Amino acid sequence: MNTHNLMLIDPHIHMTSRTTDDYERMRQAGIVAIIEPAFWLGQPRTEVGSFKDYFSSLVGWERFRASQFGIKHYCTIGLNSKEANNEALAEQVMELLPLFVCKEGVVGVGEIGYDDQTPAEDRYFRAQLELAKEVNLPVQVHTPHRDKKAGTITSMEVCLEHGIAPDMVVIDHNNEETVKDVLDRGFWAAFTIYPNSKMGNERMVEIVKKYGSERIIVNSSADWGVSDPLSVPKTASLMLERGISIEDVRKTCYQNALDSFGKSGQMHESDWLEGTDVDQREKFSDNSVLRGGQTPVVGAVGTSGGLESNIVR
Ligand SMILES: [Zn+2]
Secondary structure, eight states, rough: OOOOOOOOEEEEBGGGGGHHHHHHHHHHHTTEEEEEEOOOOOOOSSSSSHHHHHHHHTTTTHHHHHHHHOOOEEEOOOTTGGOOOGGGHHHHHOOOOOOOOSSSTEEEEEEOOOSOOHHHHHHHHHHHHHHHHHHHHOEEOOOOOHHHHHHHHHHHHHHTTTTOOOOGGGEOOTTTTTTHHHTTTTTTEEEETTTTTTSSSHHHHHHHHOSSSSTEEEEEOOOSEOOOOOTHHHHHHHHHHHTTOOOHHHIIIIIIIHHHGGGSSOOOOHHHHHOOETTTTOOOOTSSSOOOOOOBBBEOOOSSSTGGGGBOO
16 A cells, blocks of 8 residues: 555544554554544444433544544534434434534534435434534535435435535535536535445546546545445555546545535644644543553654654653
């Protein structure tokens, strides 16, 4: 993998489900910042308190944990489409959201949208679009895996109906069938690169060759399922290998993510240009990422040498 030492952003990754090895490998591959959307956890939640603690970890512990590996962590906060179908609980989560969307490091309302395209999903999608509008945050839209094309078009129409500008909306999980509709309407088009799947990085190369780099964003959506936290660097590397210009790679794997979610006012390039020094002696609520007897890493981390060279003895 050769990404010519480009700085990269993965604007959709669920680090709560990932390991410290992932953080180390991501940093070594050039990832300087990530966005973790609020999502479902596999196991359906039964209490509003579970949402509260999850949102708190996205703005607290996970942000700290990323910092311990030299990566800036941002998040989007929202009620995911799947759990919107538990309406009694969804009502309570809606009351919680305003308390979290204005916290430091929250760069959008997300990931929200449709899963099975039910009336309940529609209701809470719209309610959260109103919230995003009120607090002037970008929206990160999860598009359904079933009936994707229709679901994607509906998602955009509903955003417009609520008076949200297309450049404030990142439409996620696109494929060849949806990309043109999304770009033509002026929305950001994000692509999730899963291993061994339809939307692999070979296909991503073809999409960038065909549509260019304007408003196109690459992410991994890595979570607790079969997924790859290195999807962005691997795709960047393949694009370069296949003759896509370094400028187009920089836009699709870095700049467009920054330009779209940067509209939140919560994410600036200076955040990582000036401050990704690691100090693993630090603690969060008395908690460290280190275990008994491990030596803390302190100092600057980079794409060459990695963390190993920074161990304080
Ligand atoms: Zn996701």
